[in-house]
Amino acid sequence: MDEQLIALYHRHAATAFDRGARLAALIEQKASGEKCAYDVGNATLSFGKLKFEAPLLGAHASGNDSWLWSWSNRNLKLTITNRALGDLVRVTAQRLTVPMLAHAGFSIEPLLGAELTKHAANVFGSILARELGYDAHYVTAEPGHRSAILVRDDRFKVAERYPLNRVLTLFPKVIRSLPVSDHSAALAAYAHDYSLTVTEGHGTLTVGDGKGEILATFDEHNRLTKMTGTNVSAPPEKKSTPAKRVTAKPPVKKTAKVPKKTTTKKVTAKPANKKPVAAKVLKKKATKPAPKTSAKKPVKKR
Numbered sequence: 024m025d026e027q028l029i030a031l032y033h034r035h036a037a038t039a040f041d042r043g044a045r046l047a048a049l050i051e052q053k054a055s056g057e058k059c060a061y062d063v064g065n066a067t068l069s070f071g072k073l074k075f076e077a078p079l080l081g082a083h084a085s086g087n088d089s090w091l092w093s094w095s096n097r098n099l100k101l102t103i104t105n106r107a108l109g110d111l112v113r114v115t116a117q118r119l120t121v122p123m124l125a126h127a128g129f130s131i132e133p134l135l136g137a138e139l140t141k142h143a144a145n146v147f148g149s150i151l152a153r154e155l156g157y158d159a160h161y162v163t164a165e166p167g168h169r170s171a172i173l174v175r176d177d178r179f180k181v182a183e184r185y186p187l188n189r190v191l192t193l194f195p196k197v198i199r200s201l202p203v204s205d206h207s208a209a210l211a212a213y214a215h216d217y218s219l220t221v222t223e224g225h226g227t228l229t230v231g232d233g234k235g236e237i238l239a240t241f242d243e244h245n246r247l248t249k250m251t252g253t254n255v256s257a258p259p260e261k262k263s264t265p266a267k268r269v270t271a272k273p274p275v276k277k278t279a280k281v282p283k284k285t286t287t288k289k290v291t292a293k294p295a296n297k298k299p300v301a302a303k304v305l306k307k308k309a310t311k312p313a314p315k316t317s318a319k320k321p322v323k324k325r
Contacts, residue, residue, distance in 0.1 A: 024136040028121050031150050032139070033205050037197045037213035039149035042159040044193065045179055049073075061163060061172065066102045068161060068172055077161065078105040080151060080171040083143040088131045090143060095127035108155075108173075115154055138202050144169040145201070186217035187232045188257045191250065198247060207245040 050057075050070050057071030061079075068077035079093040079101070093099055094109035116124035123129050132140045139146055148160030148171035158179040161172045183189055194210055203209050207228060214221045214230040222229040230237040235254035242248050 025121055025123065025134045027119065028124075028134055028150070029136075029139070030208075031119060031121075031154075032135075032146050033203060033208045034212045035149045035153040036201055036203050037194060037209050038216045039153060039160065040197045040201060041189070041193055041213070042152070042179060043161075044196075046159045046161065046174060049178060059161075059163065061170075064100055064102070066105045068174060076175045077172045078102070078108050080108070080148060080160070080173055081144075082168045082170040083131065084168045086167060088140050088143075089128055090131050090147070091128040111155055112151065115151070119154070138204075142202060144171040147171055148173070183217065185256055185258050186219060187230065187235055187237060187252070188255050190214055190217060190219065190230060191237050191252045191255055195247075195250065205245045206247040207239075207241050210239055210247070 050073065054070035054073040057073070060069050061067070061077070062069070063079060066076065066078045068075045079099070081090055081092040082096075083090055092109060092112065093101060094106050113125045116122060121134075123134055131143045135143060135146060144162045145160075148162060151171075152158075152160040152173050155173070157173040157175050159174040159176075161174055163170045163172065190210075190213060194213060197203065197209065197213075198206055210228055210230070211221050211223070214228075220231045220233075222231075226241050226243075228237075228239045228241070230239070235252060235256060237250065237252045237255065239250045240248050
């Protein structure tokens with residue numbers, strides 16, 4: 024194993040895991056349920072409409088446990104920027120005094136050992152994302168190989184308001200998820216990345232921010248046995264707005280509509296100015312009786 028490379032992995036493992044957690048949270052928030060897609064020709068990692076600038080670093084072939092840098096793969100049509108990444112890696116390999124990283128491809132186990140070989144894409148992604156100033160890395164799994172992709176995005180450059188709390192809550196997840204053998208070195212490097220103070224004791228580390236502190240204890244193999252926090256400021260819990268309680272209103276009894284009474288005004292006949300006319304009785308006008316004509320007695324002629 025290359026001790027220099029293993030020490031670099033422990034130096035960056037926790038912070039790289041932290042950045043990966045931020046990437047996962049952003050994907051969950053902006054593109055929940057969307058599948059991962061990678062476009063080699065455009066060096067773009069996408070989840071639905073959520074896209075990241077993401078050059079391809081390299082791939083771990085599980086068949087023979089070998090590593091091949093993306094710019095050494097003649098079958099890939101890379102962007103100019105992605106191809107130029109090879110020059111940066113070769114310069115970094117010389118700076119880190121790990122000359123094997125400058126080769127086009129190599130066997131992984133002599134560098135990382137049997138345990139870390141299974142996680143080679145994550146190991147190389149963690150180290151080079153941090154050393155080259157990328158914001159995160161992402162590992163994709165396909166039949167026969169696992170690829171490491173570097174991610175650059177300004178949304179990860181937000182300052183952490185509660186770094187001590189983040190270290191306290193996230194570091195136990197780091198050592199549960201990754202094969203980290205030196206917990207003490209990984210925790211100290213993680214705290215330094217957040218500009219926290221680190222005080223080493225006999226089998227202990229005290230991490231502080233001037234107000235609160237974390238006390239971590241380790242066994243003789245530098246493996247974490249206990250981690251506690253005192254006066255550690257934490258972000259306020261998000262209150263979940265309870266669903267409005269809908270109370271069913273009692274059914275309104277429908278009553279048959281009673282038709283309104285139509286009040287008919289009593290029409291009283293006003294007395295006419297004229298005198299009331301008595302019931303007409305058809306009576307024949309009384310006619311004067313015809314004068315009785317008395318027959319004159321014939322006068323006897325003399």
